[in-house]
Amino acid sequence: MPLKKETKKLAKADHNSLWHPFTRHLEWEEEEPLIIERASGNYLIDTEGRRYLDGISSLWVTVHGHRKKELDQAVKKQLRKVAHSTLLGLSSVVAIELSEKLIKVAPSGLKKVFYSDSGSTSVEIALKMAFHFSRAGGDTKKTKFLSFTGAYHGDTVGSMSVGEVDAFVTQYKPLLFKGYKAPYPYCYRCPLKKEPATCNLECIKKLEEILKKNSSTIAGCIIEPLVQGAAGMITSPPGFLKEVRRLTKKYNVLLIVDEVATGFGRTGKLFASEHEKIKPDILCIAKGLTGGYLPLAATLTTEAIFKSFQGTKESPNAFYHGHTYTGNPLGCAVALANLKIFKDDKTIEKIQPKIKLLKNLLEPFKDLPFVGEVRQRGLMVGIELVADKKTKKPFPQNKRTGAKICRRARERGLIIRPLGDTIILMPPLSIKESELRKITKIVPDCIKAETEKNKE
Ligand SMILES: *Cc1c(COP(=O)(O)O)cnc(C)c1O
Numbered sequence: 049m050p051l052k053k054e055t056k057k058l059a060k061a062d063h064n065s066l067w068h069p070f071t072r073h074l075e076w077e078e079e080e081p082l083i084i085e086r087a088s089g090n091y092l093i094d095t096e097g098r099r100y101l102d103g104i105s106s107l108w109v110t111v112h113g114h115r116k117k118e119l120d121q122a123v124k125k126q127l128r129k130v131a132h133s134t135l136l137g138l139s140s141v142v143a144i145e146l147s148e149k150l151i152k153v154a155p156s157g158l159k160k161v162f163y164s165d166s167g168s169t170s171v172e173i174a175l176k177m178a179f180h181f182s183r184a185g186g187d188t189k190k191t192k193f194l195s196f197t198g199a200y201h202g203d204t205v206g207s208m209s210v211g212e213v214d215a216f217v218t219q220y221k222p223l224l225f226k227g228y229k230a231p232y233p234y235c236y237r238c239p240l241k242k243e244p245a246t247c248n249l250e251c252i253k254k255l256e257e258i259l260k261k262n263s264s265t266i267a268g269c270i271i272e273p274l275v276q277g278a279a280g281m282i283t284s285p286p287g288f289l290k291e292v293r294r295l296t297k298k299y300n301v302l303l304i305v306d307e308v309a310t311g312f313g314r315t316g317k318l319f320a321s322e323h324e325k326i327k328p329d330i331l332c333i334a335k336g337l338t339g340g341y342l343p344l345a346a347t348l349t350t351e352a353i354f355k356s357f358q359g360t361k362e363s364p365n366a367f368y369h370g371h372t373y374t375g376n377p378l379g380c381a382v383a384l385a386n387l388k389i390f391k392d393d394k395t396i397e398k399i400q401p402k403i404k405l406l407k408n409l410l411e412p413f414k415d416l417p418f419v420g421e422v423r424q425r426g427l428m429v430g431i432e433l434v435a436d437k438k439t440k441k442p443f444p445q446n447k448r449t450g451a452k453i454c455r456r457a458r459e460r461g462l463i464i465r466p467l468g469d470t471i472i473l474m475p476p477l478s479i480k481e482s483e484l485r486k487i488t489k490i491v492p493d494c495i496k497a498e499t500e501k502n503k504e
Contacts, residue, residue, distance in 0.1 A: 049096075051080065051096060052095065052096060054095060055080075055083060055094075055095040055096055058083050058095060059080050059081050059083065062081050062083070063076075063077050063081075082094055082100075082458065083095045087102070087114030087115060088114060088115050089113045089114060089115070089478065090102055090113050090114070090475065090476055090478060090479055090480070090483055091114070092106070092114070092463060098461070099461060100458065100461050100462060100463045101461060101462045101463065101475075101483060101486065101487065102114070102463055102475070102476065103457070103462050103463055103464040103473055103474070103475055103487055104463065104464055104465050104472060104473070104474045104475075105340060105474050105475060105476045106340055107335075107465075108277070108309055108314075108335050108336070108474050109335045109336060109338075109339075109340035110339070110340035110476045111312055111313065111336045111339040111340055111386060111395075111476055111477050111478070112339055112386070112389050112393075112395070112476065112477065112478045113476050113478035114340075116339065116389070116478075118385050118388070118389055119338075119339050119341055119382050119385050119386065119389075121385070122381045122382045122384065122385030123341065123342075123378055123381065123382050125381065126142065126377055126378050126381035126382075127378065129141075129377070130377055131377065131378055132373065132376055132377060132378070133377060134372075134374070135163065135370070135374050135375040136370060136374075140375065140377050140380070141377075142377050142380035142381045142384060143163065143375040143377065143380045145380070145384055146161070146380040146383050146384050146387075147160075147161035147163075147346075149384060149387050150333075150346060150348060150387075151348070153318055153319075153387065153390075154319065154331060154348050155305075155319060155321045155322065155326065155327050155328060155331065156327060157327040157328075157350055158327075158328070158331055158348040158349060158350060159349075159350055159351045159354065160348065160349050160350075160351065160353075160354040161346050161347075161348050162177075162346065162347045162348075162349070162367070163344065163345065163346050163374045163375035163380075164345045164346070164347065164370075164371050164374055165343045165344060165345055165371055165373050165374070165376070165379075166202070166334055166343055166345050167201075167202050167306075167308035167309075167332065167334035167335060167345055168201070168202025168203050168204040168207045169202075169204065169345055169371060170308065170332040170333065170334050170345035170346060170347045171201045171202050171204075171206070171207040171210070171270070171304075171306060171308070171332050172202070172204050172206045172207055173332075173347040173369060174268075174270070174304045174306075174330045174332050174347050174349075175193060175206050175207075175210065175267075175268065175270070175304070176206075176367075176369055177330060177347065177349060177353055177357075177367070178193075178267045178268030178302045178304060178329075178330060178353075179191070179267045179268070180356070180357065180367070181267070181302065181353050181356045182267045182302075184356035184357065184365075185356065189264055189265050190264070190265060190266060190267040191265060191267065192225075192226070192227045192228060192262070192265050192266050192267065193209070193210050193225075193227040193228070193266065193267060193268055193269070193270060194227060194228040194229075194230060194255075194258060194259070194262075194266050194268070194269040194270070194301065195210040195211070195212070195227060195228075195229060195230075195269070195270050195271070196212070196229065196230055196231070196232035196270075196271060196272075196276070197212055197229050197230070197231050197232050197234070197239050198212055198213065198232050198234060198276050198279035198282060199211050199212050199213075199232065199270070199271075199272060199276060199279070200212075200213045200216070200272070200276065200277060200278030200279060201270060201272075201306050201308075201332075202308075203216070205220070205223055205224065206225075208220055208223075208224055209224040209225045209226075209227065210227060210270050212229060213278050213279060215468075216278075228258050228262060228266065230251070230254055230255040230258055230269075231251040231254050231255075232251070232276055232279070232282060232284065233249070233251050233282075233284045233285055233288055234276075234279070234282045235285065236420065236421040236423075236432065236440070237440065238251075239251070240254065244285065249285070249287070249288065249291065251288075252288065252291045252292075252295070255291075255292065255295060256295050259295055259296070259298075259299040259301060260299065263299035263300060263301050266299075266301045267301075267302065268301060268302040268303070268304050268329075268330070269292070269296045269301050269302070269303055269304065270303075270304040270305075270306060271289070271292055271303070271304070271305060271306065272306050272309065272310065273289050273305050273306075273307060273310055273320040273321055273323075273324075273326075274289060274310060274315055274320040274323060274324075274425055275309070275310055275314075275315060275320065275425045275428050277309035277310070277428070278309075278467060279467070280423075280430045280432060280467045280468065280470035280472075281423050281424075281425070281428050281429060281430025281467075281470065281472060282423065282430070283423045283424070283425045283430075286324070287324070289320075289321070289323070289324045289326055290324040290325075290326060293324075293326040293327070293328075302329040302330060302353075303326075303328050303329050303330070304328065304329065304330040304331075304332065305320075305321055305326070305328035305330070305331050305332070306332045307319050307320055307321065307331060307332060307333050308332055308333060308334045308335050308345070309335060309428075310428070311333045311334075311335070311336055311337070312333075312335070312336030312337065312339075312386070312390075312477075313336070313390070313395060313396055313399060313426070313427075313477050314336065314426050314427055314428050314474065314477075315425045315426035315427075315428060316396070316399065316400065316403050316425070316426035316427075317396060317426075318390065318396060319331075320425075329349065329350055329353065330347060330348070330349045330350075330353065331347070331348040331349070332345070332346075332347055333345065333346050333347075333348070334346075336386075337379075337383050337386070338379050338382045338383045338386055339382060339383075339385070339386035339389070340476075341379075341382045341386075342376065342378055342379040342382055343373075343376075343379065344375075344376060344379030344380065344382075344383055395477055398477075399426070399427065399477050401481075402427070402479060402481060402484060403426055403427060405481055405484055406424065406427065406429070406484050406488070407424060409484060409485065409488035410422050410424060410429065410431075410488065412492075413431060413488075413491075413492060416492055416495060416496065417437070417496075417499060418433050418434060418435070418437070418443075418495065418499040419431060419432070419433060419434075419437075419495065420432045420433060420434035420437055420440055427473075427474060427475055427477065427479070428473075428474050429472065429473035429474065430467070430470045430471070430472055430473075431470060431471040431472075431473070431491070431495075432469065432470045433449055433450060433453075433469040433470070433471065433495065433499070434469070442468075442469060443469050445468070449469050449498060449499070450466025450467070450468055450469040450470060450471055451466055452498050453466065453471060453491075453494045453495055453498045454466050454471065454494075456494035456497055456498060457490050457491060457494045460490045460493070460494065461490075462486070462487060462490045462491075464487075464491070471491060471495070473487060473491070475487065
């Protein structure tokens with residue numbers, strides 16, 4: 049079927065004027081872009097009226113599906129009141145209500161909510177808070193951060209500095225501040241060359257070594273709890289996060305938990321921190337906060353950290369940070385409605401059988417040729433492809449195997465994206481069992497089709 053005139057016009061305009069994020073434009077401009085016009089439930093609909101299952105929650109944000117009635121209504125209702133007012137010198141009804149609700153549902157001990165508008169800014173804020181906190185106590189030696197190999201915390205300069213996904217940060221290395229890196233338990237390719245069965249969590253010992261030697265210079269340790277998302281859904285073994293919390297406490301280093309990806313049910317609980325019952329000193333949330341509707345983020349912290357910014361009566365102080373759209377009321381209103389759905393619909397309870405079903409459906413993937421490892425935590429999945437299962441040798445990068453598989457899936461009506469040669473699945477929590485079956489039928493078909501072609 050030839051494309052509609054309007055689609056062609058839009059495609060041309062896209063190529064003329066739009067610069068896409070994380071996109072190689074030489075390749076992008078070789079093909080017709082898929083242009084989304086509408087959505088409904090778990091489906092995206094393009095300008096040609098074709099429907100696609102949203103297998104990555106529109107980049108990890110959609111929670112209860114698109115065009116969710118309650119969320120649509122929350123935005124409309126707020127629009128009749130005010131779209132935006134500032135939190136600098138003023139407050140707003142919905143920003144207040146949301147901060148109270150977030151404190152109630154977040155891991156205990158977090159008592160103050162600082163709003164911003166993206167995951168990166170929520171991390172940037174967390175780093176500045178931790179840095180300032182140690183200085184407020186008169187300690188000026190704590191100027192560094194401890195993070196993990198393979199980490200991703202965002203694209204601003206501060207958040208890149210604590211990140212380590214090579215392709216994203218290599219170009220900018222001279223700009224970044226230096227810190228310490230501890231090995232994250234990427235057990236399939238252990239950075240310490242150990243085997244999970246016999247390693248005794250050697251990586252934790254490495255973390256302790258760093259802390260023991262350098263804790264007097266470390267303001268905070270930042271971690272993606274349970275799952276490193278952008279690294280390719282690297283799932284950490286049980287107990288790892290709890291140990292990180294124990295050791296950071298032991299060596300008096302603040303723990304910043306970046307739940308930008310894992311928050312809002314993705315791992316099977318509202319927050320990943322709950323699985324190992326840890327209490328972060330600072331918590332970053334964004335992506336799922338508004339159910340995937342509007343850009344809103346928050347950094348939550350303890351009373352002690354908040355107080356450290358107050359100064360004294362004689363010389364009062366402040367956290368001199370804020371973004372213009374901080375705590376945008378439309379975002380806050382829809383975030384409140386998002387949390388209300390979690391409660392009223394018992395969303396967390398309802399996804400448990402889906403997580404189990406997905407686990408069963410993924411089981412046979414392990415036997416496919418070229419599937420090195422299948423990692424799942426809740427509704428977050430990474431399928432790592434390799435050229436050789438025995439040696440774990442990756443495919444040559446320029447073959448773009450992962451990207452081509454996702455392209456094939458699109459022809460079959462499924463939107464997914466790879467991270468390198470790891471195929472990522474992250475369906476909305478509203479995904480139906482029949483849709484999970486559909487996804488797990490399409491993906492292996494596409495893996496087979498592409499890798500068989502590769503063999504020739
Ligand atoms: C996506 C992500 C971020 C960055 O969020 P943006 O809203 O894209 O700035 C930070 N941390 C983690 C763990 C993420 O997955």
